[in-house]
Structure formats: C-alpha cells, structure tokens
Amino acid sequence: MTDLCFPSFHASSTLEAAEQGGIVAAIMADAPLTCPGQDPSVSDLLAVRPALSMHAVDGLVLEDVPLNAIADALGTPTWVMSAGTLRARYRRLATAFEGTDTPVSIHFAVKANDHLAVLRVLAAEGAGADVVSGGELRRAMAAGIPACRIVFSGVGKTADEMRLALRAGIAQINVESAEELDLLSAVAVDEGLDAPVALRINPDVDAGTHAKITTGLATNKFGIPYNRAADLYAHAAALPGIRAVGLAMHIGSQITRMQPYRTAYAKLAELVRTIRARGLAVDVLDCGGGLGISYRDESEGAPEALASAIHTELGDLGTRLAIEPGRWLAGPAGVLLSTVILRKSGYDGMPPFLVLDAAMNDLMRPSLYDAWHGILPLSPTEAFAPVEQVHVVGPVCESGDTFGHDRSLPHMKAGSRLALLDCGAYGMVMSSTYNARPLAAQVMVDGNRWSVIRDRQQTEALWAADRIPEWVDTALLPAGGGL
C-alpha cells in the first residue's frame, strides 16, 4: 500500500492559501458552497488520528486494514474498533501516571464500551474496571477482569446488584447517598460480608462541559453533598457491614481543561484532612474519569496534565489513587462505517441531504448531545473531491436523526461509503433497535488482522422475545385478511 500524497485542493490548503495570499474573495466567488476552515478538512482529521491513513488504492485504512474490505465483507453499518489504538492509549495513560511517584490504578469505565473483546484488550494491558450496573459487573468478569479490580459506581444500585458485587468480592463500592449506605449495610450484614466503601462526593464544581454530561454540580443527581460528606463518612465507618476505605469523585465527561479537576481535587484533599482530623482512616481516593478527546478541533485532555493535577493536589496524602477513564481510552479507537443511501436535494439553494444507512439508533451522540463527529470518505478519490455543504442524516423518522448540519464534506453520492470517527466510546453501547433496525455488526482490527466481534443482529431476533397473548390473537385477526 502506498501513501497518497495529499493533493493541493482540500479545504485546509485552500484556507492556508487564502490566508497567505489574500485571495478569499476570489475563492468565495468561485465556490460559494465551500466554507474553508469551518470544519476540519480530510487531512486535518487524518493528521491527528495516527491509526487512520488514506491510501491511493485502498482508501481509508485503520491500522493496516482497508475499511472497504470490512464493508465489502459485512456490509454497513458496521462498527470497527482498533485494538492497537486501545493499547497505545492505555500505555500513554499508564505512562503519564508512572512518571509521578503516586501509583494510580486505572479502572476502565465499562459504560463507554462494554464489548468483551475491548475489555479483554484493556485488561491485558493491566486495566481494572468501573461498572455502573450488575450487567456491567458480570460483563467485566466475563471478559476476565477479576472482581478485586472492579469498582462499582452509580446513583441507584439495587439490593440484588449489591449482593452480586459483594459475593464476587468487589474491590470497592462507590456509595452516592446516605440512603444507599443504609441499604448496603443491611445487604452486607445479611450476606455476612464487609462492603469496602468509598463515598462519592459531589464537589459542586462546574466541569465546563455539555449539560447532559456534567455530574459534579449541586443540581446534578450524583454524589453526596460536600458539606455533609464528613458526617456521613463517620456514620459509614460506624455502620455494620461497611468498611469505609475512602472517597470518590467524578465531575463529568469530555473535560479538556484541567482547572475543574484541580478545583475538585483541592476540595477532595481538604475533605480528607477534615475526616482524618476526626481520627478516621482514608486510604483510597478515586479521582473519576472524564478526560476529553478531540472530536473536532478542540485540544484533547492530556493524561500528563491530569497526572500532574492529581499529583499536585492529592499526591502528598499517602492514599492509594484510582482513575476511571472511559472516553479517553476508547473513543478514538472506534469508527462507524456507513453507506450513503441517497442524496436528497434540499429546497432551492439549500444544502442537499446525505441520507446514510446508519442512524441515531446506531450512534446516538449527535441527537443526544449535539455531538460533532468527523466524517471521512472511504474512497481515496472521494476523500479529496471538492468540498460542499451538506446535511448528513439517518433514515429514522425523527428530525433529531441528524449526524451533521451544514457540514463541509468532499462530494459524495449514493453508494459512497464513509466512516464516522471517534465512535469507540458511547457509540455501540447506546444503540437501540428503534424503527426495527437490527444492531450493527462489530469488528476488531489489530495490525493487519481483523475479526468480527459481534454478528449483525438478525431481523427476526428483534421480535424473538415478543409474546402475543391468546386473548389478543383471536379477537383481532381479520377473517379475510387485507385492509
């Protein structure tokens, strides 16, 4: 495979030329539908995604696997995870924390991507897991992560989930309320076991991220109010069946600036000192997840900066430390392959719609969070075709089924294939079968190998668990059929 030398007519070089030569007007007059610089260009997107490259013959390649080969074999929509990217990111994160003298254990947030193969790749690198349900706990264990490396978070654990976790020998349960603490105490006593508990504190710090992924504000449902935490810790330490081991915090997701972390960790440190002054031990500080990635052109959260913030604020307390990254590890490792079903013309003068065979039921983030995902054509000729303004939508019967409004993308047509980028976290895990759309196939790539890691769901499987009561059946079937 030969690397394609980027031709000179993609958006960023047009923009550079415009900035250097003052020829903006000429370019605008020439190509009124092109807005240079508005969206990152194909080469901008490729430049910061080392696992992806555009080859002259094979088109878009992930690690060493042409994505067209996968789409040829399996059709679309299909998720593709890069094992090499997962490993590389895990190693960068682990290395960032090795650089400081405070050892940190890394618990992958399973809710970001719960596929067994993904969990196994990360576990082989040394990751533990952070789970938020009994199902995730069982998934993590099924992937080979021992319970003693798993932390159980979440605002509403049922007694059954607590029982499951305690019987398995869970490393730590992050408790989010006084009420939950009482329930856990009762369950643990009933089981004759001790529950290792960290209290999750709500520090009332604005993570500066999207409202739906902010979790550390007083108005959010998560965590224990800061001013009640010390009292509750003392209460926990005295409760039967509870072993109070430490404190936990998770202020939100897609955080790229360090200041919110620093503020929150400083409050955590103060709380540790308050609790210790009461003669109680605090051995573990769980610093949560939330480190952000670069979806568009924002700068990615740097693990080295996070490590330094944790070291500065919490490093001298003599506790064990833990983090719970999800998105940062898995997000950039996945793409969603899709095919343009058709190009639908818009109203006069309005951008056309590219209607994809992927939809909000597959990738929900754009409709849920207005999330921006990079889009790259799989074809090498299309990748550097002239850029136009388009709306990119799915076929589901909701206006929210939109991947991008007014996107500047290289010209694509019916049958063109593309990859939606950075779908490895909060992608497949949020899929539904809305509009009776079967769950998409999943593939894992590793070097030049690739394997199907989940078969495309059979359409019949959609109603395999449906039961029609007899009393519905006989009453409503028309004798002669037809409308």
Ligand SMILES: *Cc1c(COP(=O)(O)O)cnc(C)c1O
């Ligand atoms: C969602 C979540 C995480 C992971 O968040 P990311 O933004 O994916 O890193 C970690 N801890 C808890 C408690 C969570 O709810």
